[in-house]
Amino acid sequence: MNLDALFAMFKEARRLSGHTDFVVIGSLSILGLEQSFEIPDTMTLSNDVDCFTQADPGRIFDLLKSLGENSPYHEKSGYFLDPVSPDLPTLPEGWHDRLIKVERDGLRAWFLDPNDAALSKYARGEPRDRRWIKAGILAGVVSMPIVKSRVGSTSFFDADEEQRARALIEEDRAWFEFVKDSRSDASPGNSKSPQ
Secondary structure (H helix, E strand, O other), X not given: OOHHHHHXXXXXXXXXXXXXXXXXXXXHHHHHHOOOOOOOHHHOOOOEEEEEEOOOHHHXXXXXXHHOOOOHHHHHHOOEEEEXXXXXXXXXXXXXXXXXXXXXXXXXXXXXXXXXXXXXXXXXOOHHHHHHHHHHHHHOOOXXXXXXXXXXXXXXXXXXXXXXXXXXXXXXXXXXXXXXXXXXXXXXXXXXXXX
């Protein structure tokens, strides 16, 4: 999935709904940065676009039959719209103010900040979410200090979800420290002698 495919879908969504502003959450929210850096393939493997219409979030569900899973659009393009409510994901305070806007042909796509998307993924904790997060950390678009700083302002579903997310964040922080240390040890000119 890339921005061209996404905007082709939103063009069809505009034709069907009249809406011009779409908020993308989930894995494909990383496409908001496509014009700024080369996104790792691991972060764009999804074929479902989790989104809602900005002005009237409930209206997105009207598009399910035409653009949703197993629709003619899905069968033709390989991608489908996965309508969601803005209340679905676990997100930190201020997420709406950090949306990344990309405009094309009178359409506006608003994408979650990668750190906010990562927090939502930590709350869910699925293996595919962890792969996305780790790819983002290695690419430098997910920052463990920023993610950690936003945990306190995140509205988790319950205490168990928060505890699980905090544990996964700490696990990935330790993993990334190990990766950084390994890279440092292996870099040319490193004066550390093997023990």
